[in-house]
Amino acid sequence: MIKPWLFEFLPELGGPSVEPNPADVAALIARYLDLWVRDETLGFEGIFFSEHHFGRSYSPSPNLLIAALASRTKTLRLGVMGVVLPYYHPARVVEEIGMLDHLTGGRLEIGTAIGIPQELARLNMTMAEARERNDEIVAIIEAAFANRVVTHRGKYFSFSDLRLLPRTLQQPSPPRWTTVISVESARRAARRRIKISTGFNSASTIKRIFDAYREEADAAGFHATPDCFALRRRVTVAPTTDQARLYAQAVAERLKSYVAEDERLTANVPDAPAPTGGFTLSDDEFITGTPKQAADNIIDQCRTVGAGHFLAVLNWSAPVDEVAQAHELFGREAIPLLRMS
Numbered sequence: 001m002i003k004p005w006l007f008e009f010l011p012e013l014g015g016p017s018v019e020p021n022p023a024d025v026a027a028l029i030a031r032y033l034d035l036w037v038r039d040e041t042l043g044f045e046g047i048f049f050s051e052h053h054f055g056r057s058y059s060p061s062p063n064l065l066i067a068a069l070a071s072r073t074k075t076l077r078l079g080v081m082g083v084v085l086p087y088y089h090p091a092r093v094v095e096e097i098g099m100l101d102h103l104t105g106g107r108l109e110i111g112t113a114i115g116i117p118q119e120l121a122r123l124n125m126t127m128a129e130a131r132e133r134n135d136e137i138v139a140i141i142e143a144a145f146a147n148r149v150v151t152h153r154g155k156y157f158s159f160s161d162l163r164l165l166p167r168t169l170q171q172p173s174p175p176r177w178t179t180v181i182s183v184e185s186a187r188r189a190a191r192r193r194i195k196i197s198t199g200f201n202s203a204s205t206i207k208r209i210f211d212a213y214r215e216e217a218d219a220a221g222f223h224a225t226p227d228c229f230a231l232r233r234r235v236t237v238a239p240t241t242d243q244a245r246l247y248a249q250a251v252a253e254r255l256k257s258y259v260a261e262d263e264r265l266t267a268n269v270p271d272a273p274a275p276t277g278g279f280t281l282s283d284d285e286f287i288t289g290t291p292k293q294a295a296d297n298i299i300d301q302c303r304t305v306g307a308g309h310f311l312a313v314l315n316w317s318a319p320v321d322e323v324a325q326a327h328e329l330f331g332r333e334a335i336p337l338l339r340m341s
Contacts, residue, residue: 002302006312079174139154176194196209197232207305239313
């Protein structure tokens with residue numbers, strides 16, 4: 001069985017030169033909240049929100065979206081993939097995790113991330129510093145889950161005898177995830193027994209990343225099942241193949257400028273800016289077609305890489321009516337096939 005999740009962005013209205021009416025922004029947020037509540041009925045396993053800043057989406061604090069949905073849903077797992085740890089003090093991160101786990105009734109998933117270069121750079125933070133901060137905060141989070149009182153002395157944070165409250169409802173902690181794009185980061189996650197999610201690269205490259213995790217897990221003394229792995233892809237669905245292809249062309253157009261801003265990406269998008277290295281935006285990243293065609297492709301890729309979870313970015317940054325239609329189609333026609341696979 002493949003567990004189907006949503007990987008959600010709340011797209012920005014307007015842009016750098018167009019300031020939207022605040023009432024329109026409020027209406028968009030309300031529409032998406034209703035859509036996510038509907039997703040529970042459609043059979044999605046859960047929703048992972050994405051944290052981004054300074055444009056393109058309204059995603060500066062996904063934990064607020066989780067809190068807003070907690071009382072309106074009953075079965076959806078809710079998480080962030082991931083909280084960009086270098087922005088925050090670890091005490092705040094730990095205590096928000098505890099509160100959200102209680103608000104969701106134990107449906108919280110913990111996802112963390114280092115961040116993306118162009119956003120960190122706006123705050124004068126290098127990737128090297130972000131990695132150091134991330135590693136230090138992850139160690140503090142682990143200490144907080146294991147101990148009632150935490151003391152830490154590090155490069156960026158120092159404190160004594162902190163009681164970080166409330167303790168999580170799920171013990172010893174909610175399921176933990178991190179995003180990875182390399183073999184090295186997958187091995188580090190395996191040593192900490194943290195589940196991993198990835199996308200962008202080809203299925204063959206992702207298989208190598210997941211295989212490295214499995215190898216490291218074996219060395220650490222545990223068996224990495226498909227439940228440890230999530231594959232994230234941009235999925236464009238419509239009632240017909242031709243309509244899906246038309247929608248996918250619009251997705252590719254929106255991706256051109258996005259790719260240009262991320263120095264890690266080697267683009268494989270038609271007419272996209274020249275590649276700058278890091279990792280490849282593979283053809284496998286784009287799944288297009290009717291719900292059945294999409295499900296067949298998803299099942300094939302998940303089997304290739306050994307993933308038990310699939311995170312769908314449905315009709316990325318499209319108008320909300322198109323997105324709502326995609327959720328309905330995927331939920332009614334693709335999810336049953338994934339769950340039976």
